[in-house]
Amino acid sequence: MALRERLQELHDRGLADIKKGDSLDRINEIRVQLLGKKGPITQALRGLRDVSAEERPKIGSFANQIRDELTAAIEERNQELKKAAINAKLASETLDVTLPGTPVAQGQPHVIQRIIDQLEDMFLGMGYQVVDGPEVEDDHHNFEMMNLPKDHPARDMQDTFYITPEILMRTHTSPNQARAMEAHDFSKGPLKMISPGRVYRRDTDDATHSHQFHQVEGLVIDKHVTMADLKGTLEMVAANLFGDEFDVRLRPSYFPFTEPSVEADITCFNCMGKGCAVCKNTGWIEVLGAGMVHPNVLKMAGVDSSVYGGFAFGLGPDRFAMLKYGVDDIRNFYLNDTRFLTQFYKRG
Amino acid sequence: MKVSMDWLNEYLTLDVDPQTLGEKIERTAVEVDQVYKMSDGMSKLVVGETLSVEPHPDSDHLHICQVDVGEDEPLQIVCGAPNVATGQKVIVALPGAWIAGHHKIKKSKMRGVASNGMLCALQEIGFDEKIAPKAYDEGIYILPADSENGSSVFPILGMDDDIVETDLTPNRGDMNSMNGTAWEVGAIYGKTPKMPTFSLNEDGSRKVSDLLQFSVDAALAPTYKMRVVSGVTIQDSPLWLQKRLWEAGMRPINNIVDVTNYIMLTYGQPLHAFDYDKLSSHHIHVRLADAGEHLTTLDGENRTLRDSDMVIADDKHAIAIAGTMGGLDTEIDDNTTTIAIESAIFDPIKIRKTARFFNLHSEASMRFERGVNKDDNQNALDHAAALMAELGLGQTEQGTGVGSDTPVEPAKVSVTLTRINHVLGTQLTVDQVQNIFDHLNFPTDNDGETFNVTVPARRWDIHIEADLFEEVARLYGYDNIPSTLPYGTMTPGALTFKQRIIRDSRRLLEGAGLNQAISYALTTTAKAEQFMMRDSEPTELAFPMSTDHTTARMNLISGLLDDIAYNVARKQKNVALYEQGRVFYRDGDAIRPLEVEHIAGAVTGALTKKTWHAEADTVDFYGIKGIVDLFLHDMGLSKPVHYEATQAHAQMHPGRTADIYVGDQAVGFVGQVHPEIASDYKIPDTYVFELNLQALIDAPHDQQQYEPISKFPDVTRDIAILVDQSVTNADVVALINKRGGAHLADVQLFDVYEGVHLPTGKKSLAYTLTYRDRQATLVEADVTKAFDKVTAALEKEFDAEIR
Numbered sequence A: 001m002a003l004r005e006r007l008q009e010l011h012d013r014g015l016a017d018i019k020k021g022d023s024l025d026r027i028n029e030i031r032v033q034l035l036g037k038k039g040p041i042t043q044a045l046r047g048l049r050d051v052s053a054e055e056r057p058k059i060g061s062f063a064n065q066i067r068d069e070l071t072a073a074i075e076e077r078n079q080e081l082k083k084a085a086i087n088a089k090l091a092s093e094t095l096d097v098t099l100p101g102t103p104v105a106q107g108q109p110h111v112i113q114r115i116i117d118q119l120e121d122m123f124l125g126m127g128y129q130v131v132d133g134p135e136v137e138d139d140h141h142n143f144e145m146m147n148l149p150k151d152h153p154a155r156d157m158q159d160t161f162y163i164t165p166e167i168l169m170r171t172h173t174s175p176n177q178a179r180a181m182e183a184h185d186f187s188k189g190p191l192k193m194i195s196p197g198r199v200y201r202r203d204t205d206d207a208t209h210s211h212q213f214h215q216v217e218g219l220v221i222d223k224h225v226t227m228a229d230l231k232g233t234l235e236m237v238a239a240n241l242f243g244d245e246f247d248v249r250l251r252p253s254y255f256p257f258t259e260p261s262v263e264a265d266i267t268c269f270n271c272m273g274k275g276c277a278v279c280k281n282t283g284w285i286e287v288l289g290a291g292m293v294h295p296n297v298l299k300m301a302g303v304d305s306s307v308y309g310g311f312a313f314g315l316g317p318d319r320f321a322m323l324k325y326g327v328d329d330i331r332n333f334y335l336n337d338t339r340f341l342t343q344f345y346k347r348g
Numbered sequence B: 001m002k003v004s005m006d007w008l009n010e011y012l013t014l015d016v017d018p019q020t021l022g023e024k025i026e027r028t029a030v031e032v033d034q035v036y037k038m039s040d041g042m043s044k045l046v047v048g049e050t051l052s053v054e055p056h057p058d059s060d061h062l063h064i065c066q067v068d069v070g071e072d073e074p075l076q077i078v079c080g081a082p083n084v085a086t087g088q089k090v091i092v093a094l095p096g097a098w099i100a101g102h103h104k105i106k107k108s109k110m111r112g113v114a115s116n117g118m119l120c121a122l123q124e125i126g127f128d129e130k131i132a133p134k135a136y137d138e139g140i141y142i143l144p145a146d147s148e149n150g151s152s153v154f155p156i157l158g159m160d161d162d163i164v165e166t167d168l169t170p171n172r173g174d175m176n177s178m179n180g181t182a183w184e185v186g187a188i189y190g191k192t193p194k195m196p197t198f199s200l201n202e203d204g205s206r207k208v209s210d211l212l213q214f215s216v217d218a219a220l221a222p223t224y225k226m227r228v229v230s231g232v233t234i235q236d237s238p239l240w241l242q243k244r245l246w247e248a249g250m251r252p253i254n255n256i257v258d259v260t261n262y263i264m265l266t267y268g269q270p271l272h273a274f275d276y277d278k279l280s281s282h283h284i285h286v287r288l289a290d291a292g293e294h295l296t297t298l299d300g301e302n303r304t305l306r307d308s309d310m311v312i313a314d315d316k317h318a319i320a321i322a323g324t325m326g327g328l329d330t331e332i333d334d335n336t337t338t339i340a341i342e343s344a345i346f347d348p349i350k351i352r353k354t355a356r357f358f359n360l361h362s363e364a365s366m367r368f369e370r371g372v373n374k375d376d377n378q379n380a381l382d383h384a385a386a387l388m389a390e391l392g393l394g395q396t397e398q399g400t401g402v403g404s405d406t407p408v409e410p411a412k413v414s415v416t417l418t419r420i421n422h423v424l425g426t427q428l429t430v431d432q433v434q435n436i437f438d439h440l441n442f443p444t445d446n447d448g449e450t451f452n453v454t455v456p457a458r459r460w461d462i463h464i465e466a467d468l469f470e471e472v473a474r475l476y477g478y479d480n481i482p483s484t485l486p487y488g489t490m491t492p493g494a495l496t497f498k499q500r501i502i503r504d505s506r507r508l509l510e511g512a513g514l515n516q517a518i519s520y521a522l523t524t525t526a527k528a529e530q531f532m533m534r535d536s537e538p539t540e541l542a543f544p545m546s547t548d549h550t551t552a553r554m555n556l557i558s559g560l561l562d563d564i565a566y567n568v569a570r571k572q573k574n575v576a577l578y579e580q581g582r583v584f585y586r587d588g589d590a591i592r593p594l595e596v597e598h599i600a601g602a603v604t605g606a607l608t609k610k611t612w613h614a615e616a617d618t619v620d621f622y623g624i625k626g627i628v629d630l631f632l633h634d635m636g637l638s639k640p641v642h643y644e645a646t647q648a649h650a651q652m653h654p655g656r657t658a659d660i661y662v663g664d665q666a667v668g669f670v671g672q673v674h675p676e677i678a679s680d681y682k683i684p685d686t687y688v689f690e691l692n693l694q695a696l697i698d699a700p701h702d703q704q705q706y707e708p709i710s711k712f713p714d715v716t717r718d719i720a721i722l723v724d725q726s727v728t729n730a731d732v733v734a735l736i737n738k739r740g741g742a743h744l745a746d747v748q749l750f751d752v753y754e755g756v757h758l759p760t761g762k763k764s765l766a767y768t769l770t771y772r773d774r775q776a777t778l779v780e781a782d783v784t785k786a787f788d789k790v791t792a793a794l795e796k797e798f799d800a801e802i803r
């Protein structure tokens, strides 16, 4: 057989063998067998001596071409087999991706804390400070400096846990108004503060009463702070906590430490103002008390009421949480049932 | 106050529906509890006439009545009322009628006899026991003889009248009367109310000054006056007067008592009527009681008075608790003929204290507490005398007996337009403001800027400029005030260092798997005193409401254990809580406690439950300690943290508790709750920690700085040693660090083994030591040299066997 024909045949048989090879080992075997130093192609090329000088380069070139083609085929087949092997391995590793993931322990902030934090963040953004004060207060700050002298009938509105005749569990966060005003240097600018905290009333615990609850006090004192500013601020609070779709309305009320005094209502969540049992068919729900700081309160805190004035408000995060999330029993906040605590994680 | 629209319409012509009026009052003056009719929810109640009343053959108390209800045929109705008789006008609930309590009347048979409706008592058509006239307590109500058969009973009884029930704030005592309410509603609608009129005819032959003498302490009763009406006949009041009373929630008694109440509703001036002939002397005293003095009040109670209670007395003894309740001895009864009417103003604070002490909160005491209009005091007395004489067919004796009559000057308050607009944020004009004061009927003049306002005595709540701002604001309307935000000098809004640490603490513990709890800060003294970190006296309430909440807590853990107990009792096995809040320490002689911020955690069961894929993350000592480690690491404290075994906490497991130190300052503890305490709380094994957060805030904190990462590789060496059980990990680590040489960067415990393969009393500890040189590659020989020193030290110090 002529050399060229022999090469051709090696080539064709080689390709067929490669194609049939079903493992990397087999392919390696074929490579060594075909292309090794003792392999048929190398052997065949030794026969070039017998070829005419004219034909020799052509056959040489043909032989090189065949060797290259076989090498490429081997490489290609190798890749195919590797890929198949990987695919087979991956197929064997398939999981049930619907099985649950491994739980990671994660706690939640208390729902009242969420409301307080949200309010703090809003007021911090408006340049307010957050201040705190003692939970065990003296009568002087809790009542007298709030324009509630001894024997004032409005003291009956806040049934008090006394420790001694002069020391008590604070009934509201309002004494922090007095404390903040006493401490503030008005030459450095306005006083803008909120003060969240626990307060205590001499109440029997039931679904709507708790001897312990929370308040957030707010106070702004400057040379020109208006009732309109109070209204705008309360609207911000409502929008921030409940959303833009809620309206705020003010009604006259009475607190000894503010004059004028107002109560703020917001659109009923339950019926969006149409009237329902929750809002006693008024379409409104009372959410907080506020007013312009009473001149007596300013005076007692050493602030010149002819120059400075401002507004104060007090709101109840417990009540807000009850309204916002439909919590029907205030005791839930203080019994700390984990099934209750872990509910409050959603954004809205 | 329950305000009748019919009555209000006598003052003002208002073309407004009651709901709208209620809304308007609520937005402008005071809260409105409800707007209603007494007939709400009821129907088909008509006048009937009993044509015949026969005894029921099968009953000893039922009657078979034929009742004319204005139809062709009478209705047969079986009735059990003892007072039913022929020829009465009665209230008939027709078949299909709704009566009180959502009760529907149906045709029925009573002991075999058809009954087509019901004859009603007032209680059955919604009258409260407390307001239905006493005469009809035990039976059906008898309507006036001229009532038309078949017509609705609602107008006859005033039940179709709209009632606007106001809920007054303490400052608006003026609205505790029809007059005051009319002034207010008039101001809202810009109308002037027509005040009540009467004609007083002093047709008696005697002078009151001859009938009564007075010794009145004007400090107790700034105003004290009496009139005398004689020759009266005690009888029921006319229906119009009874209706006024029961619509206002008061019970008709007789013509004299009803007049005092009617006048009180009209003027807000409480009156008291004494039976003149029952006075043991005609010298009336207003004085403080003698301590221990006795008086039997109208309700039959024998009361022991205090020397702070005001009384009305004759020469011998007290005859009334001033302004609160009359005495039984001088009560008006059916035989009374001569009435001494008292119209007084008493010290509101004394009244309040007395009413509170005796729990006698009456319509009268409530009005005295909130204030009485001095300007109407004489009118009320005169009007009462005129009406008693008229309704009792008697004569008014001449003149008024005056025990005291301290004048009240009207408040004069000036306010400028500039100030009003400055405070309200409005742009009101002179005319707008003047108009408001005019509508309030406050005599006011202005010079285009300053308003000089004379406040009538009926608005005793107004004294200062700010009070007038409120009048202007509410009558102008809060809806009309613009919405703005405070402007002026900018102020930074930022949390303080302390507030940031507190917030970060919460996040950190939540990240570690604990839920934030808020427990009661008031607990029992026993629980308040558990888990304490220092000596302290308890801070206890003087008058607690319940035995569970008497004392300010001195630890947070006990509250968390209460919470865990609550959960465990509800089958929640895995509970992980933390709380941040204050504890209240009080040193022996101090009155006020020190309030210290603490943070505490408590875990029972597992942080994460066992799943198909992972074991439960059950918390043990090292689990809770890991949380504390993380927490303290994140605090970035300058001084090192270390733990020391302690048996000092009585409520903690003596072998599984560590005190936590920052430097040499104790800042808290961590460990297992003593099993006996856990059993007291009815909880399973629970691990807790409590830290003095304030101490951590106050401790020095590291400044954050970047530490370059070494370019040269670390070299590590492992060592396992066999030591006595008594040698602690802390001892070993301390020694390794001490002897480790300049390049020792870290020591990590990676194995602890105690058990059968080791000699008794021994344990095996294994550590990885990491060596690092930031300047050069470590030379193997140098590391070996350093490591050998550690090995030698361990052998020497702890008699350790290197394994």
Ligand SMILES: [Zn+2]
Binding pocket: A268, A269, A270, A271, A272, A273, A274, A275, A276, A277, A278, A279, A280, A281, A283, A284
């Ligand atoms: Zn609603």
